[in-house]
Amino acid sequence: MAVTLKQIAEIAGVSRGTVDRALHNRGRVSPEVAERVRQIAQELGYQPNEVGQALARSRRQIKLGVVLQSAETPTMKIVAQGVRQAAQTLEKQGIEVLFRPIESVDAMRELECLDELLTAGIHGLAIAPADDPSVCERLGQIAERDIPIITFNADLPQSKRMCFVGQDNDRAGRTAAGLMAMMVPQNGTVAAITGHLCNDGHRARCGSFADELSRIAPGITLLPVQPCSDRDDCAYELTCNLLREHPGLSAIYVAANGQHGVCEALRAAELDGTLRVIAYDVTRQNIDDLKQGAISILIDQKAQEQGYRPLMLLRDYLFSGTLPNSEFYYTGITLKTRYNL
16 A cells, blocks of 8 residues: 555654655755655655555545735736636636635735635635735644645745745846946936835845846935835825926836826826836736836836646646745746837
8 A cells, every 4th residue: 555645644753744744845944854855755665656546536526715915906917817718717627716816015904814715625825915014824724624725926935835936036136127227327316116015026026136236236216115005005105205296307117006196196206208217017908008108118028927826836836746846937038128028
């Protein structure tokens, strides 16, 4: 009879999730425990039994939970399309997807959604998490119940999640800095507007942008980052204030949503096409603003795949025991201008 993860866990005196992480060098497991688990697995001759696991799980209804933050924004609406596309595919395979989109970045609402999904009996979870200690703690508790977790769009690496699906935000921010250094004179001034300071991805894009810009273009002045809560109206007001306070402003870096609000403020000041703007995401509105010259360059992150891929990875893991082959599934950094749409 094939050896199971559960048997190894019982002998080692740890959870099945700990065994899984130890055997695949994923997540937080002490070196001593990991070595003991690997030794027991080797002694027992453990081999993954994918066919047996698939047959066992096919007899029960698999439920996957999805929590999507900032669902009202144009970018996350594209991510949601990927979630719904995956749900349609999985429904034909007998898998139910329980989707919980929420507005803004709201840690308390995320915790409520997690409780709802646990009560519903989910077997796997995909979440775009708020970077909040309470959310991190709850995800750790869920992982200890042997429920696999995949983060997407925004990461929370300390949460015992299985992997992350999304853009490499550190590289994306550095890419934006490199582009900005080529477009702005060395004595220029650049403003940065982001969505939420409590979003891991938004914060990473701004931090890496600032670090790289100071390294490669020390003569450029970068103003303090200002959050717009992913709202165009807030981004509009911020941009109007920036133009009044810094009449020599050279460019604006928009690290999240709020792009159209920035463009509208520049149009009102008759600066669209003159003041450079680097922004993210190929949404319908951003494409229009790019074509009209208000946005100089868009950095795409393949948002739809970020909603689709996590559910496919959870399916593969639950049906066949197939682990993601990487801790990070990066969805690319693609540059769009008005000439290559």
